[in-house]
Each structure stands twice: as structure tokens, then as C-alpha cells.
Amino acid sequence: MTTHITATRESWLAARRELLEAEKALTRQSDELVRRRQELPWVRVDKAYRFDTEEGSVALPELFKGRSQLLVYHFMFGPDYKAGCPSCSALADGFDGSVVHLANHDVAFCVVSRAPLARLQAYKQRMGWSFPWASSAGGDFNFDFNVSFTEQQQREGGIDYNYERGGHAMDATPVPAPVAEFAAMSGTDAATYARDRPGMSAFVIEDGVVYHTYSAYSRGLDGLWGMYQWLDRAPKGRNEAGIWWRRHDEYGRS
Structure with a gap:
């Protein structure tokens, strides 16, 4: 049995809309970081x-x-x-x-x-x-x-x-x-x-x-x-307790 909180569709929708406001704020903050990144000064590369x-x-x-x-x-x-x-x-x-x-x-x-x-x-x-x-x-x-x-x-x-x-x-x-x-x-x-x-x-x-x-x-x-x-959008997130990934041709190997 799940230990995670459960809810009706109506209460889930209310919580999701509240989260959406936070996601929109993060998107606006990300847009601002992109702008600042593009405003960084350029450094001439003279080495060949x-x-x-x-x-x-x-x-x-x-x-x-x-x-x-x-x-x-x-x-x-x-x-x-x-x-x-x-x-x-x-x-x-x-x-x-x-x-x-x-x-x-x-x-x-x-x-x-x-x-x-x-x-x-x-x-x-x-x-x-x-x-x-x-x-x-x-x-x-x-x-x-x-x-x-x-x-x-x-x-x-x-x-x-x-x-x-x-x-x-x-x-x-x-x-x-x-x-x-x-x-x-x-x-x-x-x-x-x-x-x-x-x-x-x-x-x-x-x-x-x-x-x-x-x-x-x-x-x-x-x-x-x-x-x-x-x-980051999956129900359990990254769910990491250590290194789990492998090269894509190595999964399933003993």
C-alpha cells in the first residue's frame, strides 16, 4: 500500500494549480538567467x-x-x-x-x-x-x-x-x-x-x-x-542512492 498522500481529483487540481504558479516563477527566473548569460562579456581567443x-x-x-x-x-x-x-x-x-x-x-x-x-x-x-x-x-x-x-x-x-x-x-x-x-x-x-x-x-x-x-x-x-x-517529472523523481546509470549498451549485463 502506498504511503504517499492521496486525494480526490478536485484537491489534486487545486494543488497542481498552486504548483503551476511556482513553475511559472521558475521559468521567468530561468529566462532572466539566460538574458544575463548572453550579456556576459566576450573574451577574444588568440591562441591557434x-x-x-x-x-x-x-x-x-x-x-x-x-x-x-x-x-x-x-x-x-x-x-x-x-x-x-x-x-x-x-x-x-x-x-x-x-x-x-x-x-x-x-x-x-x-x-x-x-x-x-x-x-x-x-x-x-x-x-x-x-x-x-x-x-x-x-x-x-x-x-x-x-x-x-x-x-x-x-x-x-x-x-x-x-x-x-x-x-x-x-x-x-x-x-x-x-x-x-x-x-x-x-x-x-x-x-x-x-x-x-x-x-x-x-x-x-x-x-x-x-x-x-x-x-x-x-x-x-x-x-x-x-x-x-x-x-524530475517522474513520480519518484531522481530517486538516487548512488550511481545507477551505465552506458546504454551495458544495461542488462550481469
């Missing part, structure tokens, strides 16, 4: 970043593919990983359906990781994805946009992630169980796994000049998780 892609070696402006805006997802797939991060993989399952719509609204989209291109392509084929994925191997792109860190930074506690130093689960001692679990699922150890982090960055190009406009990390990526948007 290069990426390995299916079309060959390209510069950052070429990732725009003729569009004026570029969205990049920083996917955790370090050079020593054997497979992509399970969390990034779950989030990335929602990318393919959006890419074509973004492209037809003057927005290019690309995933970027530090692993070699051949390894990214093999994993992309395994997952059945079609979105663009570029390798920044050997370059500074990931480091400059605060999603990759050196072993020395890690040893010295010099990791600035999500606009603050320390405080993230991947920097905790002892290593949290979920971090160790996902590191193993990615074919590496926890310390190596934690030298790459998830994030997204936005860029714009005007008169041939690229500007960085926005980046988000950690729970700033929550809105990009398609499954969480659905779970």
Missing part, C-alpha cells in the same frame, strides 16, 4: 588551437562550419582512458537529436576530448553516435578551458574547476567510491580519470575573430542531461 577531426587537422574557426556560433561539449575521454566516461556517455546520448536543429539555427556543435581521434571514432561507433567529435590531443585547449589538469596540479592541489579550487568529489581523499567505479569503467585509475572533467563552452566568431562567451561545469550541466529532465 588545432584539432584532429574526420576531415583532418583543423583550427578552432573551422569547427564553426560556416556558422557564427559554436557549442562545445568537453567529454571526459583522456589520452589514457580505454573508454569514455559513463556519465558523459549518458549525457551524450541526447546530442544527435539536437545537432541538426542547432545547425539550422546558426549554431555548430562539436564534442572535444583529449584521447586520440582513432579511439574516439571507435567508441563513437560502439555507441552508435553521429555527432562531430574532435581530438585536442597534444594541445592546450582542454587545459585552457579548465577541463583537463596536469599530474603536478593534482599533486599540489592546484586544480581550479567550476570556478573554485578544490571541493569537487574527484579531488576528495580518500577517493569516493563512484569516482573509483567510473575510473575502472573507463579503463584507468582514479587519479588519471580525475585529470579530465566534464564541461561545455560557447564561442562566437565575428569578422574572423573567435570569442569565448560562456562555460559551465559540474552541475551546471544538469540541464543538458535529457534523462534527468524526464526523471
Whole structure:
């Protein structure tokens, strides 16, 4: 028998209308955040970043593919990983359906990781994805946009992630169980796994000049998780007691 409160349809409707007012207020607050996000100052990108892609070696402006805006997802797939991060993989399952719509609204989209291109392509084929994925191997792109860190930074506690130093689960001692679990699922150890982090960055190009406009990390990526948007509307919500998700081809395995 359920222990949750039950009601008549009439009383449910009254409670739902009250909740609707709160939802509308949250939507208006979200609209205001979007406006403020778009008002952030732009920072000129002068460094000549290069990426390995299916079309060959390209510069950052070429990732725009003729569009004026570029969205990049920083996917955790370090050079020593054997497979992509399970969390990034779950989030990335929602990318393919959006890419074509973004492209037809003057927005290019690309995933970027530090692993070699051949390894990214093999994993992309395994997952059945079609979105663009570029390798920044050997370059500074990931480091400059605060999603990759050196072993020395890690040893010295010099990791600035999500606009603050320390405080993230991947920097905790002892290593949290979920971090160790996902590191193993990615074919590496926890310390190596934690030298790459998830994030997204936005860029714009005007008169041939690229500007960085926005980046988000950690729970700033929550809105990009398609499954969480659905779970937040399910009767039991996220209902999490730990790490439950897997790569989509791993569910049902013993």
C-alpha cells in the first residue's frame, strides 16, 4: 500500500494549480538567467588551437562550419582512458537529436576530448553516435578551458574547476567510491580519470575573430542531461542512492 498522500481529483487540481504558479516563477527566473548569460562579456581567443577531426587537422574557426556560433561539449575521454566516461556517455546520448536543429539555427556543435581521434571514432561507433567529435590531443585547449589538469596540479592541489579550487568529489581523499567505479569503467585509475572533467563552452566568431562567451561545469550541466529532465517529472523523481546509470549498451549485463 502506498504511503504517499492521496486525494480526490478536485484537491489534486487545486494543488497542481498552486504548483503551476511556482513553475511559472521558475521559468521567468530561468529566462532572466539566460538574458544575463548572453550579456556576459566576450573574451577574444588568440591562441591557434588545432584539432584532429574526420576531415583532418583543423583550427578552432573551422569547427564553426560556416556558422557564427559554436557549442562545445568537453567529454571526459583522456589520452589514457580505454573508454569514455559513463556519465558523459549518458549525457551524450541526447546530442544527435539536437545537432541538426542547432545547425539550422546558426549554431555548430562539436564534442572535444583529449584521447586520440582513432579511439574516439571507435567508441563513437560502439555507441552508435553521429555527432562531430574532435581530438585536442597534444594541445592546450582542454587545459585552457579548465577541463583537463596536469599530474603536478593534482599533486599540489592546484586544480581550479567550476570556478573554485578544490571541493569537487574527484579531488576528495580518500577517493569516493563512484569516482573509483567510473575510473575502472573507463579503463584507468582514479587519479588519471580525475585529470579530465566534464564541461561545455560557447564561442562566437565575428569578422574572423573567435570569442569565448560562456562555460559551465559540474552541475551546471544538469540541464543538458535529457534523462534527468524526464526523471524530475517522474513520480519518484531522481530517486538516487548512488550511481545507477551505465552506458546504454551495458544495461542488462550481469
